[in-house]
Amino acid sequence: MNYLLNISPIVASMLVVLLPFLAFLMQALLGKKFTSGIFSLVAIVLSTILSGLFVFAEVWNATPLQADYSWFTIGEKTFCFGILLNNLTVLMQFIVCIIALPVHIYSKSYMKGDAGIHRYWMYLSLFCFAMLGLTISKNLLMMYIFWELVGFASYLLIGFWFTKESAVQANKKAFLINRIGDLGFLIGLAILFSTFGTLDLVEILGKDGLLFQEVIDHNSGLITGAGICFFLGAMAKSAQFPLHLWLPDAMEGPTSVSSLIHAATMVAAGVFLLSSIFPLFNCTVLLIIAIIGTITAITAAIFALGQYDIKKILAFSTISQLGYMMVAVSIGAWDAGMFHLATHAFFKCLLFLSAGAVIHEMAHLKAHTHQDFDPQDLRNMGGLRQYMPKTFLLMSLASLALAGFPLTSGFLSKDAIVISAFEWALQQGDLYLVVPIILVLVSILTAFYIGRLIFKAFFGTLRVNADHAHLHDAPKTMLIPMAFLGICSLFIIFSWNPFSYANAAILNVLVVNYTFPEIHFLHTIVPVTLTASALLSWWIGYNWYVKGKYPLNASSSWIHLAQNQFGMNEWMMKTFVSPTVKLGKISFWFDKYIVDGLVNGASYLIKQLSGLITWIDKYIVDGIVNAVAYLAYELGNALRFVQNGRLQNYLGFTLTMVLIGIIYLILK
Amino acid sequence: MITLTHFLVVSACIFCIGLYTVIAKRNAIMILIGIELMINAAILNFVAFSKYDKINYGGQVFALFAIVLAAASVAVGLAIILNVYRHYKTINPDNITDLRD
């Protein structure tokens, strides 16, 4: 027994990865007959326990461990199965486990009764395997393999309801856009391989890694190219502008999947990748990352304003938050990025699960009342607070975290990023200030749109006719995981000090040397500003979305005030909200028709091109071949012409030939 | 004085006449006659050249053999043409074109 408990972290981490794979295999072999998903559940529970007790606890804040097992040799180069356990990787692995576990439990009742449930468990386990494998890969080739497998699992899960046309379109789109990123990754690998002759992370990026040897010019075009390529990979996976298009569409998948894959873990893999290979990036690449990250953050936040689909709002929110993390990486504070990744994973997962609960109920309502409405549309909701108080509570908590309200985990991590960004910008120069300012703006917008979601969904009255009996809180198997995630969204999990990220455990362990000095006053002013602006935006939102709907209901003494407020709202709406919403709509339109149109246009163009090439192939390339054959045939036919059966023509022909021969010889 | 050149010119003329007959005449018998003319032109050449070949008289021998062979092939030719006539009721080669591409 003792022996069993003494498994080394390496073995444990391998088990963590392999258990879900085993579950996948079992589920695949058993197929339809087996719908309970018990294998997947047990696997993820064990994985979580192992990861927590034997990996995270052992390695966290201790010496990194690594192990190599020879995999194959090609030419003179040997590739290894490598496992790298350091603070970063064990953290990531643990996060994945700890998120995946509640989602699994949640799915148990959420997906109950679905015809393809056996596939669901199979795919989910496959995903967990790939994601967990991704986290601890030491070799970039291995990481690439898991990287693509993750995308593959995501493809399967998005298209889970494959009879739905939109789902099938969405998964194709997701896979193809991810493929673009994968190609970037692959070319990045090729560059690294041709520069260093190995793909081992430690050999390249470790303390005396090849990267730091003098022969390597860190600013050479090749290294820049590699950085851009890897970033391209991260862009696709982490849905950075303009490769973010697949993520909103990916909401076609089951909500539990969205929460795990498209909110908490897989999309964060890009950030994780960039953090792992951070030393590789030079200034040029980092600047590009910063720009892209900022653009992503702001555009996605604006897009979120214009959405009515509850899941799409969350999807855009995810994109926006990923932009935050990218900025964190680009300014060198990748630890802050990872911190935000961790906190974001919890509260965003919770948001999705709550949204799932809401959608679940709305869908039930739809089924019971035989009405035709979109259960995901905010405009059909309202007043749900009364029917689903626990869900409301949890979702509000998550929203607060998302908005970065004090006492939540989001507050800490967001502050960490924004403050670092200010510090970085001040050091770099004035123009760079655009980045933190936009981040602040995004933060305000974030608070606003998430407030809007909450207000619209949970306040007011239900906007569809309903037999109220059918609306109630989610069952326990769904609520418990949500509650767990709710607890994890609080500051205490990450830091004993609710107001300063300086005490956050993650930041203290992932020691990163910032290139910029700490500026103290920012540490108070930024949180205060952010919190205040969030409150302000909520107040506006509350007035606008909740109060604004009851102007006539209030007592007369309040009317003026209400009217004033209304007037203010009007003003607000005219000068701020309406243009913002409009901008949101316009930019969504832009996103949908221009950016997405470009994608569609490109695919249209490629289809046309392929049509053209096929035409060429058929008529020109093959045409030439057939023409040669035809020519030979016709030449033979022409020669046959002489053979007309007339003897004297034969003689004449023959003698003419002789004559021509004679003339030729004479003239020669 | 009749020189070798004269013989050669005459034989060339006969040869050409024969050739013309072979190609132009629309009658198989006439073609045979043309062939005879061509052979005779050659024979004339042989005999004329043979004057300079005192040792072997190769030319004259050749001429003799050629006459014999010509006769033989003409005989065969005539027989065959007769046969053709039986089948086709014509000996105009232009009308005998069952075998063609």
Added chain:
Amino acid sequence: MQDINIQLPSILDQVLQSIPYFKAELALIIAFLGSILATLFLDKAWKQSSFLITIIGIIVSFVLSTQQFGQPQSGFFGMLIVDNFSVYARGIIQIALLICVIFVQQHFQNKKFGKNLGDVYSILLTAGLGMNILTMTSNWLLAFIAIETVSISSYILVGYFSENKKQSEASMKYVLFGSVSAAIMLYGLSLLYGFTGNLDFTSFEHIQGLIEAPKILLSIALLFMFVGIGFKLSFVPFHMWAPDVYEGAPTPITTFLSTVPKIGALVLLARLFEEWTSSSFFFSELVLILVSVASIVTMLAGNLIALRQTNIKRMMAYSSIGHTGFLLMALVGNLASEPQVLLFYITVYTIMNLAVFGLIDTLEQKIGSAQLENYQGLGKQFPILFSVFTLLGISLVGLPPTAGFIGKLFVFTSIFDLFQFNNNRYYLILLVVGALTSVISLFYYFKIPLFAFLRKGEAVNILPTKSTWIVYIISIILGFSTLVLGIFPSILLSLFK
């Protein structure tokens, strides 16, 4: 007169001494006389007597000629050359002739017509005689006589039966075309004689005369001379008669025409070519160019026209024209190598053609047609026959593992050797065209399996004829021998050492 009287005894001595060298041909002559007599007297008692005599004559002649192996001699004042080359060639001719005779016998034995088959045997023997002589001579006179012997015999063979319109037409075209060619050749020979005063084309005087001759007239003379040989070999542009005659003639006669006469003419041309191209004068270059160009054009024309044929005999006529081009290429290649390459190719060609025509004959007897579309779907009915037919097609194209491939390989090899030796672009064109036409030829040779195997057709009624099986068996054996020779070419090549 005095001179002659003195010379006469020695001349007679010489003639008498030379007779043994002529044994094989004498055997043929005796068989010829014997078969005529047998036709007249014995055939009434026993139908096959003339056939038997013919067979025996050919076999005896074969045996006698093989005895001359390894003893190069010349007789009749150098008119007759008995060397190994001619022994090989005559061996091939006689075996081919033997098979032709059997084919003829099998083909006609069931037919009811008023003519006597014995005459055909005797004529075949004379043709064989002519061929034999053609392989043994370097003298224009003898060559001309031999050619005419073969030609006249062939005319008769084609025209003898006159069963239908087509046969008579074929024979007329043959005789007229042949005679014109012979006449032109004769004129050309007369000019050559005039330039050199000598009829032996290997002799010093002859070559000396050619060197001194006026170029224009020499060109004319050479071209005229080529007309005659071209007719016999049927290379372009003297090929026009071949398709019509091959199609019109009875199949066994076509078999004969497409094989035996070509061998003799080719041997003659080989001797001429070798003798004349070994020096570097105007006429030798001319001969080389003429043969190369003829070879290239013949390969192209023959194979291209064959693409569109629907009658298998006609198609094989064009195929044999194409192969003539290849034979000419082998002849050019003969410059680089011992005659064994040429002989090998001739043998293989003969085997292939005999077998193919044997199969055509068998099928003609069975289904009464030589049209390709009538072969439709017959592959199921005659699987072995068409498998062998396909094998022969492969061999004719020149694909491994058949003898046709080895033959082509050797020819390419020898031409390549020449090319490597003097970098003449004609050789390169020969190689490329030779390779290219192999590809083209695949198209039409594979029409046979295409129709037989790939297309579906109704089962045909087999005509009630007996005893085509000898032809069939011979063809099958010959067909398989191409496979065996393809895998073990040494069997044949070691014979030609």
Added chain:
Amino acid sequence: MGLLSLLIFLPLLATVLILLLPATLRQSYKYIALGFTVVQFVLSGWLYSQFDNAATGINQANGFQFLEQLPWIRLDLGSLGQLEIDYFVGVDGVSLPLLVLSAFVMLMAIGASWNITKSTKGYFSLLMLLNMAVMGIFCALDFFLFYIFYEVMLLPLYFLIGIWGGTNREYAAIKFFIYTLFGSVFMLLIIVGLYFSVVNPETGANTFNMLHMMNPNNYVDGSFFAYLNNYYEVLGIPARMLGFIVLFIAFAIKVPIVPLHTWLPDAHVEAPTPVSIILAGILLKIGGYGIIRVCYSIFPDAAADANWWLGLIGAVSILYGALNALAQKDLKRLIAYSSVSHMGFVLLGVASLTAEGISGALFQMISHGFLSAALFFLVGVIYDRVHDRYIYNFRGLATHMPAYTGFVAVAFFASLGLPGFSAFIGEAFVIIGTFNAESVGTGIPRWMAIAGSVGILLSAAYLLWTLQRMFFGQTRFKGGEEWATLLTDVNTRERIILFPTLALALLLGVMPSLVFDKMNATVLNLVSLVSQYL
């Protein structure tokens, strides 16, 4: 009789046996074929297990294993020299995996032909004949022997396509034949040229031995293909380059490359499923094998000069094939074009002249071997049932035939290069190797690697699109209810064939060392052979 001879001539024995058995026993033909193929497969597995990984192969006879050398034709051709043709067979790291692959694909093909009813005697005997030729090609080390097997291979294929093919089979069969023959007759001329240029150092005779042809010391000075004192030019092209080009074209037709590929879609579309399997699984590999074994090894100097163009052709083939596949509406044609695209990687990898690239190319050949075979088999499954392959005639097959869809999805994802499957290893290392080429200095620019990787993207596009169009969505067939009853899910026989194939794809994807270990020494030797001329 050595193991290799046994491997080569076992099928011939089967052919003879099938031909001799009377038609009343026609049910036994397929069992005979199967039995012999199984034995062959076991034999090849034995060879695999006995193979010494350290053998370097390529140009040294002692680097080959299971060597057999028997004098076959010895002729004195007078002035043409002593003709020396050997029965000379052996395997090295390049040929061994392909040999095993061939045995495996043959097994699949036999399995796929289980339901053939039309003249089974001819069918199975031709199949076995083809089997012999293919094995011979991969083993032959004498150029003459190689050529003979190479040509012999064509005939059975012609008949297999021509007799058992689809509606337009005559055209497809002859087109295939003519295309290949066109390449190979000119190859014959080069073989002849090589024969004159190379002498056997032991006997002094001219030789067809490929290993002697790979040694510059065996060339006669001043001969047509000599390394030294070679002034031969044809149309301004030096002789050695000419030889390389002609041989390359001969094999490239088989690969096939753009623009010499047009026989492939036709042949595939018309061929019966088992023949498609063999065609894609084995025959295309012969092209790649020939390029490595013949073009690069015998003409390393010319290869070093020409490899930019080869890389270009490879890159063009990848993109061109993929774009064409995108536009196809016939499923089989789509897969045929995808073969063009995937085989482009082989060419690109070989041209890169890096150990990674060439290994990747070889691996890609192996992987494409059974993946394309599996794909064609899968097409055959629905074609057998409803005799239709038009993509738009099917919709929502996933609900109707779930197991089939599962197999298709796995096969599709495997061939679009999903990690974990073999195609990924092949393609990734071709890309990595090609990218590395510029650093090593083999003359292949990096953009070709990027172009190749775009091909990977496109392959995902057309395969996923097909998946979406045919398999997902609501079930709807052109043939309506009738089709719905005909389209039954994969049966046990089909599972037995598909499962090991896809499992193998997975196995090799996870453990590429199974192949790489065998070929590493050989590939390194090849690289060093060619790169000395760079």
